[in-house]
Amino acid sequence: MSPDSYIADVRVWSTVLPADLINDxxxxxxxxxxxxxxxxxxxxxxxxxxxSVLKDYSNTGANLTYTGTASRPLLSDILNPSSQDIRLATPGLIDHSFRIMTWMGIRVDYQTWGLDGKVWSGN
Incomplete structure (x- = not known):
């Protein structure tokens, strides 16, 4: 079974970035x-x-090679953007952070931590 998912613009850092810099x-x-x-x-x-190669644009140069097929639809086919700012039509980084932490088995207290992402938790 193949998952129907979209992923793009993956960035991995060796340090924690300030929240305002991530936002900017x-x-x-x-x-x-x-x-x-x-x-x-x-x-x-x-x-x-x-x-079948995903280029790594960091200094590491760790290109990823995958097997199978992947389709890359146009962004307009996915989001159907209008005249509004396209950033408003995409999930915010805080939502992804919540999901990633739960995948890693980290117990996330989104209310105490001030995180959004509750939609991912099912609570």
């Missing part, structure tokens, strides 16, 4: 001007039009 850069390509660029250990835009 969340929809922008990472460049050498990023204050923590030297801490970037993996950056996969996942926007390749074809091939």
């Amino acid at each position: 850069w969340q929809y922008i390509d990472i460049t050498r001007s990023h204050p923590f660029y030297n801490n970037l250990i993996g950056y996969w835009k996942m926007n390749e039009a074809s091939s």
